[in-house]
Amino acid sequence: MAEKVLMKGNEAIGEAAIRAGCRYFFGYPITPQNDIPAYMSRELPKHDGVFLQAESEVAASNMVYGAAGSGARVLTSSSSPGISLKAEGLSYIAGAELPCVVVNIMRCGPGLGGIQPSQGDYFQATKGMAHGDFHLIVYAPSTVQELVDLTYKAFDTADKYRNPVMVLGDGMLGQMMEPVEFMEPLDPAELPKKEWATDGAKGREPNVINSLALAPEELEAMNKKLENKYKKVKANEVIHEEYRLEDAEIAVVAYGTSARISTKAIDMARERGIKVGLIRPITLYPFPEKEIAATCDQIKKYLTVEMSTGQMIEDVRLAVNGRRPVEFFGRLGVVFEAEEVLQRLIALGGDN
Amino acid sequence: MEKIASYPDSLTDKHFHYCPGCTHGTVHRLIAEIMDELDIREETIGVAPVGCSVLAYEYFDCDMHEASHGRAPAVATGIKRVHPDKVVFTYQGDGDLASIGTAEIVHAANRGENITTIFINNAIYGMTGGQMAPTTLEGQKTTTTPYGRNLKEAGNPIKMTEMLSVLDGPSYIARVSVHTPKHIRKAKKALKKAFQRQLEGRGFTLIEVLSTCPTNWGIKPKDALNWLEDYMMPVYPLGDLKDIEEVE
Structure with missing residues (x-):
């Protein structure tokens, strides 16, 4: 090593x-x-x-x-x-x-x-x-x-x-x-x-x-x-990673820095009993389209988290293909904090 | 019997697509003859531009790299830095070199990149159908200066070769013409010197070649040769503009 x-x-x-x-x-x-x-x-x-x-x-x-x-x-x-x-x-x-x-x-x-x-x-x-x-x-x-x-x-x-x-x-x-x-x-x-x-x-x-x-x-x-x-x-060449997705009902889809912040928010949400996990595309092209589609039977809602006004969300929606709602959270200029993502997860989780 | 002239090995046997009376063919042949004489065909990588000579890679029988418009000196820089022991040349027209590619040629020359640039100046855009080039003469009619180039509105004929010759990077810069056999012989001498300088590792060399475009000038080939001498040469005088041997 x-x-x-x-x-x-x-x-x-x-x-x-x-x-x-x-x-x-x-x-x-x-x-x-x-x-x-x-x-x-x-x-x-x-x-x-x-x-x-x-x-x-x-x-x-x-x-x-x-x-x-x-x-x-x-x-x-x-x-x-x-x-x-x-x-x-x-x-x-x-x-x-x-x-x-x-x-x-x-x-x-x-x-x-x-x-x-x-x-x-x-x-x-x-x-x-x-x-x-x-x-x-x-x-x-x-x-x-x-x-x-x-x-x-x-x-x-x-x-x-x-x-x-x-x-x-x-x-x-x-x-x-x-x-x-x-x-x-x-x-x-x-x-x-x-x-x-x-x-x-x-x-x-x-x-x-x-x-x-x-x-x-x-x-x-x-x-x-x-x-x-x-x-x-x-x-x-598709590469993606999943985190705490096994029993999840909500999936955050995020990459790069947004995925790191989201991981923390997911841990915080889990402590509150919200069943949430992460799908993290590591290749953005090719996009893990099939991999996301394969989770649609289990996942009830998706939340795309990006430091933008919503770009990758279009690919997530294409992958989900209307089978589940795909929500968005993002800020740009300012880097958002895990607490802000958590609040969105609480709002989404509360609808369950 | 002694053979005194033959078809250059460094040209492929493909027919030129150039218009009748265009001097691209003459310049291509001169470069190929020089590659033969210096025995560098297998050591040479040429960079073709965007313009009438976009298909130059079809004609030179050496490794060739097609560049985007104006970027041939940057592409050649990338090639030469990877293969400093090879001969690298760019072949560019006046729209390519003197308009869209001004930054690339200035900085390649200023870095003293050990490459050779052949700059074809025919005072017009050929491939796109006869628009004004930065080298178009005052009063010259083109499809985008239908009333003749008005200097107040369209600027002045740009003298790239003079501009580049004040830089410290270039080793040899000259302007030649190919409108008579005598001038063709002089042009070949200058081109060969440029390639030799590169082989000696002496830095950037550029040869501007005054050329004709009878098709877009709208005159006969013979008249085009006269037009070059009568109208282009006073604005773009021939000769060595920089030769560090002479300066030293």
């Missing part, structure tokens, strides 16, 4: 990426994710890696596009407004089927918004990132240990599907310190060679990294191929 170290969420992401064999980071300063580029600028040179502060997030995401096409494990990170700018590059990366990892340490929007933690980018991360029919695979950690584990896993998943993977945290997770345990570092030289990468056409036909398909049939085929990939992702 490796020794546990006390580490800030953002820095733990950086360390996990390096241990996953990532040697390239391209980014642009924005709060509250600044510790990630700072960590990478300090640590990557020690591993013969490259840290580059780009002129913009648009440029950073296109540098990632180039580095990913060249066969490297590559990371970029940002916070909400910066992710909007990275969207262009991510659409091209998804279209050209390249692996990369992008971290969003969410702050509160829209527009310039503020730097308070938020979960307001759920729609952007899971559905509306940029133009065209594509998806990121989205991990939603709720502890610093999960930031580490899922960042590490993100690189493998990205390579497996040749698709961008997002680690979706928030300002709270990025800034908090917790004890974490790291995996053994991986040597990037030992990773399988990417035969499709542009590294000079020595003794082979040229490789072309591209998402352009002018002929209608070719264009359809490209999108069909992506569609089939997402079907595989949906079938194989």
Whole structure:
């Protein structure tokens, strides 16, 4: 067992990426994710890696596009407004089927918004990132240990599907310190060679990294191929966790920081005799649709808890498909407390 | 018998989609000849832009990466940082480089990225059907300046190459033309020097090539060559704008 170290969420992401064999980071300063580029600028040179502060997030995401096409494990990170700018590059990366990892340490929007933690980018991360029919695979950690584990896993998943993977945290997770345990570092030289990468056409036909398909049939085929990939992702990559759900009649559905606060509220509600448990999606895309649907026979009411005005609730409602009521609690700008969630649970439980 | 000219190995055998009289084909051939002469085809990764040369990856017989509009220097930066020992070039038009991609080209040049940029300036947007480019001349009619470019409303023809040459990062910056055989020979010399500089690890190089677009200029190919000389060259004078060997 490796020794546990006390580490800030953002820095733990950086360390996990390096241990996953990532040697390239391209980014642009924005709060509250600044510790990630700072960590990478300090640590990557020690591993013969490259840290580059780009002129913009648009440029950073296109540098990632180039580095990913060249066969490297590559990371970029940002916070909400910066992710909007990275969207262009991510659409091209998804279209050209390249692996990369992008971290969003969410702050509160829209527009310039503020730097308070938020979960307001759920729609952007899971559905509306940029133009065209594509998806990121989205991990939603709720502890610093999960930031580490899922960042590490993100690189493998990205390579497996040749698709961008997002680690979706928030300002709270990025800034908090917790004890974490790291995996053994991986040597990037030992990773399988990417035969499709542009590294000079020595003794082979040229490789072309591209998402352009002018002929209608070719264009359809490209999108069909992506569609089939997402079907595989949906079938194989869903991760969720359940807490005190065995005899529950009410289920809270929450991810990330909201799930942590909800867990405390569930314990408090249980002490008052309310039968409530938690369903925590760990992958937001693919969403644990079947897993939630499977609880509908037992669960009488669902409460979606988010640091937004209600985004994931749409996916919960699709999963529940009208069989049970799905209520919402959320605040944004301000991080809510367990007591506030408890009051909603008492109100819901009282109707039983 | 000595063979003095042949089809370059570094070009594929696909037919160019470029319009008759367009000089993209000439510039493609020059780059391919240089790749042959320097024996770097298997070491080169090219970055294609968005614009008429969006399909350049069909023609260069080396590894190619298609960029989004204006971002070729950022994509090339990502590639070069992963493969510092390879030759990386971007091929960009004036809409791509001088309008939507100004930030990317300025900062790639300023970082002294060890890449080569070929900048095709034909004073118009070709692929989208002849709109005003930032390089469009005063009074020039395009589909978005139907009364001629009015400098008060639409700004001035942008001189990217002059602007970039004041930066400390670039090693070699020149403007050439390909409208006569004599100019083509000079253009090849400049392009080759740029690639050689990159091979020597001397930093950013950019060659602007004045080019024609008879289709969207609405004139015959022969007239287009004359128009380039009569109207473009006074605004965009040819020559080396930065060459650190000369400065030192």
